[in-house]
Amino acid sequence: MEVVIVPDATAGGSLIADALAALVRRKPDALLGVATGSTPLPIYEALAAQVASGAVDASRVRVCQLDEYVGLPAGHPESYRSVVLREVVEPLGIDKGSFLGPDGSADDIPAACTAYDEALRAAGGVDLQILGIGTDGHIGFNEPCSSLASRTRIKTLTRQTREDNARFFDSLDEVPHHVITQGIGTILEARHLVLLATGAGKAHAVAQAVEGPVAAVVPASALQLHPHATVVVDEAAASELKLADYFRATYAAKPEWQGL
Numbered sequence: 001m002e003v004v005i006v007p008d009a010t011a012g013g014s015l016i017a018d019a020l021a022a023l024v025r026r027k028p029d030a031l032l033g034v035a036t037g038s039t040p041l042p043i044y045e046a047l048a049a050q051v052a053s054g055a056v057d058a059s060r061v062r063v064c065q066l067d068e069y070v071g072l073p074a075g076h077p078e079s080y081r082s083v084v085l086r087e088v089v090e091p092l093g094i095d096k097g098s099f100l101g102p103d104g105s106a107d108d109i110p111a112a113c114t115a116y117d118e119a120l121r122a123a124g125g126v127d128l129q130i131l132g133i134g135t136d137g138h139i140g141f142n143e144p145c146s147s148l149a150s151r152t153r154i155k156t157l158t159r160q161t162r163e164d165n166a167r168f169f170d171s172l173d174e175v176p177h178h179v180i181t182q183g184i185g186t187i188l189e190a191r192h193l194v195l196l197a198t199g200a201g202k203a204h205a206v207a208q209a210v211e212g213p214v215a216a217v218v219p220a221s222a223l224q225l226h227p228h229a230t231v232v233v234d235e236a237a238a239s240e241l242k243l244a245d246y247f248r249a250t251y252a253a254k255p256e257w258q259g260l
Ligand SMILES: N[C@@H]1[C@@H](O)[C@H](O)[C@@H](COP(=O)(O)O)O[C@@H]1O
Pocket: 035, 036, 037, 038, 039, 040, 066, 067, 131, 132, 133, 134, 135, 139, 140, 141, 161, 165
């Protein structure tokens, strides 16, 4: 696992956008796994700026969702489908037909979950998966004690996650209790995992994920099992890392050709 400490969220966003742009130049129809929440927005903004300036052409890129609320009516502005369309697909000029996501309004949720795992496989697998981290250490919506081998399935949100996400809704009562999320086993199949965490509120979860034992109680610790995982953190989110100086020195000495 590589840990990169950046000064702030904007720097983290541009660093990851540069890695995405390099991937898209190498593979114009790359499948990008995107996360929702506030943290990855600087990535999407920086990449959209590169697309707008003509530095990169994202028109053939394919995008897939990490997770989705269950039971929100189709077109609800806070469904993750709507969020990804608004924040990623439209600004990058990606064809809506190249967008994959689980159907959170399906009558048969288990079938929708299996179908999503199959669709990801049929699409050739995710080239680069962007991840955020919950304050309780979750990735996607894999809450603490999710199986490290899990596949896409329905999960129940913890009260803490519902409270964290209530800012996107009119009240806590409106935040769904159930979600569909790519499983940890599904996420680990992506070729490159890039987790961005910013702000002091994520410092404890980041330290547990990066320097703690691999444990289902901290789902993000599963990144330690992946051969190509990159964790990008700002100074505040890095504040509980014991090995911060080592991570800084390693990145400072990194040969440029290696990229992320
Ligand atoms: N399902 C999403 C996660 O994918 C995201 O990482 C997390 C943190 O969000 P934020 O970046 O807004 O803190 O929120 C939600 O729970």
